[in-house]
Amino acid sequence: MPKTGFDLVVIGSGPAGESAALNAAKQQKKVAVIEVNTQVGGACTHKGTIPSKALRHTVKQLMRFNNGTLFREIGHSRQIPYPTVLKHAISVVEQQVDMRSKFYGRNNIAVYKGRAKFINDHNLSVTRADGSVEELHSQEFVIATGSRPYHPPDVPFEHSRVYDSDTILSLEHTPRKLIIYGAGVIGCEYASIFSGLGIKVELINSFENLLAFLDDEISVALDYHLRESGVMVRHREVYERVEANQEGISLHLQSGKIIRGDALLWCNGRSGNTQNLGLENIGLSSDGRGQIKVNQRYQTDVPNIYAVGDVIGSPSLASAAYDQGRAAASSNDKDVRFVDDVPTGIYTIPEISSVGRTERELTDNKIPFEVGRAFFKDTARGQISGEGTGMLKILFCPSTLRILGIHCFGAEATEIIHIGQAIMKQPDTANTIRYFVETTFNYPTMAEAYRIAALNGLNRLSGY
Ligand SMILES: Cc1cc2nc3c(=O)[nH]c(=O)nc-3n(C[C@H](O)[C@H](O)[C@H](O)COP(=O)(O)OP(=O)(O)OC[C@H]3O[C@@H](n4cnc5c(N)ncnc54)[C@H](O)[C@@H]3O)c2cc1C
Numbered sequence: 060m061p062k063t064g065f066d067l068v069v070i071g072s073g074p075a076g077e078s079a080a081l082n083a084a085k086q087q088k089k090v091a092v093i094e095v096n097t098q099v100g101g102a103c104t105h106k107g108t109i110p111s112k113a114l115r116h117t118v119k120q121l122m123r124f125n126n127g128t129l130f131r132e133i134g135h136s137r138q139i140p141y142p143t144v145l146k147h148a149i150s151v152v153e154q155q156v157d158m159r160s161k162f163y164g165r166n167n168i169a170v171y172k173g174r175a176k177f178i179n180d181h182n183l184s185v186t187r188a189d190g191s192v193e194e195l196h197s198q199e200f201v202i203a204t205g206s207r208p209y210h211p212p213d214v215p216f217e218h219s220r221v222y223d224s225d226t227i228l229s230l231e232h233t234p235r236k237l238i239i240y241g242a243g244v245i246g247c248e249y250a251s252i253f254s255g256l257g258i259k260v261e262l263i264n265s266f267e268n269l270l271a272f273l274d275d276e277i278s279v280a281l282d283y284h285l286r287e288s289g290v291m292v293r294h295r296e297v298y299e300r301v302e303a304n305q306e307g308i309s310l311h312l313q314s315g316k317i318i319r320g321d322a323l324l325w326c327n328g329r330s331g332n333t334q335n336l337g338l339e340n341i342g343l344s345s346d347g348r349g350q351i352k353v354n355q356r357y358q359t360d361v362p363n364i365y366a367v368g369d370v371i372g373s374p375s376l377a378s379a380a381y382d383q384g385r386a387a388a389s390s391n392d393k394d395v396r397f398v399d400d401v402p403t404g405i406y407t408i409p410e411i412s413s414v415g416r417t418e419r420e421l422t423d424n425k426i427p428f429e430v431g432r433a434f435f436k437d438t439a440r441g442q443i444s445g446e447g448t449g450m451l452k453i454l455f456c457p458s459t460l461r462i463l464g465i466h467c468f469g470a471e472a473t474e475i476i477h478i479g480q481a482i483m484k485q486p487d488t489a490n491t492i493r494y495f496v497e498t499t500f501n502y503p504t505m506a507e508a509y510r511i512a513a514l515n516g517l518n519r520l521s522g523y
């Protein structure tokens with residue numbers, strides 16, 4: 060078997076693998092990327108972040124049309140079939156693939172289409188779709204194989220009415236009622252998308268609250284707005300069994316309830332892609348969720364083999380994966396940043412974003428804080444755009460005025476958060492809520508909410 064030699068071989072072309080490969084290539088290393096899919100981009104581009112965000116964008120446009128009084132001048136509100144919305148939305152995937160393919164070409168990175176499997180700690184095999192096998196030799200490897208939806212063995216995923224977050228992108232009809240099991244980030248985002256299309260949604264949450272890692276006030280707001288948009292949210296409900304037949308889906312819950320619908324979207328967790336990777340040939344293993352353990356430099360227990368992205372578990376975000384990949388491929392230790400401080404960006408309708416500590420965390424740790432709030436309905440931009448739902452909340456230290464956490468709910472929350480994040484990241488006294496009252500912001504903008512929230516918080520300190 061011919062053997063080709065590289066400085067670095069990356070397995071997987073999602074955000075984690077792509078950024079590792081590009082960073083190594085920029086250091087003049089000889090790099091190869093192996094991707095089992097026929098196209099580069101990873102689950103991020105084909106099944107996860109990109110298609111779901113594109114779908115949401117299209118649904119938001121439809122909602123604006125259906126709910127906007129201006130549009131009633133030109134016609135009635137419309138229902139658009141899910142497959143039509145989907146087809147329109149996922150055209151962006153092609154653009155992404157095209158752009159990402161060129162990154163590899165321009166940086167002389169060899170792309171091998173096939174399944175990678177370790178032979179030993181310096182060699183792996185690539186098995187192509189036609190069965191042919193090639194062996195690659197490398198000094199170093201980065202495992203960036205991502206994750207896939209977790210399938211409990213007792214759920215009949217082979218049935219045409221049962222979907223996960225991958226297969227929902229091939230749903231060919233519009234269900235009248237969709238049951239979503241699992242109210243994690245994926246479940247909540249898809250609940251917004253489908254209810255935005257006018258489809259009845261049951262969202263089954265096995266926990267007490269939605270997205271418990273959020274600030275309580277934001278979690279409650281999400282719950283309220285999902286219900287307001289027609290989603291039936293059920294908390295503390297765990298499935299007992301799923302019955303799927305020609306008539307529909309019956310989801311039997313341990314509480315004795317039976318939830319009926321046309322289709323089931325199972326959104327409960329993901330597993331790392333470590334199966335058939337030959338980890339046993341290099342003395343590595345994965346945990347019960349298929350995830351690989353790494354140190355703060357993204358090294359596995361085999362020093363020349365790194366792992367990044369979803370395959371190492373939390374935070375399992377594309378945002379983090381880009382930074383992790385780049386860090387793993389850095390030759391200089393001072394360029395390596397272990398990514399443990401990521402903002403939250405949740406694309407429900409309305410969206411959510413936060414950075415830093417929550418009220419609950421601060422209270423539990425007996426850290427005194429004060430709160431400054433701004434409601435989007437009180438900003439000129441919110442009134443003009445008709446997107447008055449939402450709030451920005453700044454938590455800060457009453458004595459030093461350091462910002463401790465920022466929580467935002469509403470239109471463009473995932474963008475707005477970065478203004479506050481930039482100030483929070485400043486050293487020492489440069490991290491201060493006073494920045495927002497001592498700096499002139501464009502007007503009218505949603506960013507104005509920072510000034511309003513800061514003034515609200517500072518006034519509270521003086522008792523008003
Ligand atoms: C529905 C959904 C929505 C999401 N939304 C967001 C969001 O809004 N924001 C956000 O930050 N994150 C989001 N995420 C998470 C994000 O998509 C992942 O964190 C990200 O894709 C992880 O990147 P990765 O490079 O680790 O892996 P992936 O993107 O999963 O890519 C891994 C690649 O490795 C390939 N591969 C696997 N095994 C092999 C092998 N043996 N040989 C060769 N190739 C192999 C796979 O084919 C795949 O292409 C979302 C996820 C889902 C499912």
Ligand SMILES: NC(=O)c1ccc[n+]([C@@H]2O[C@H](COP(=O)([O-])OP(=O)(O)OC[C@H]3O[C@@H](n4cnc5c(N)ncnc54)[C@H](O)[C@@H]3O)[C@@H](O)[C@H]2O)c1
Pocket residue numbers: 209241242243244245246248326327328329330347348374375376404405406
């Ligand atoms: N906007 C965003 O940032 C965004 C959007 C969608 C998804 N994501 C990412 O995708 C990931 C998956 O989200 P999710 O909503 O499916 O669920 P989740 O990861 O929130 O988990 C839901 C439940 O499944 C359990 N679970 C997870 N993996 C399991 C496994 N392998 N075996 C058994 N149980 C398991 C969890 O403990 C939890 O109870 C999250 O880590 C999230 O960060 C992010």
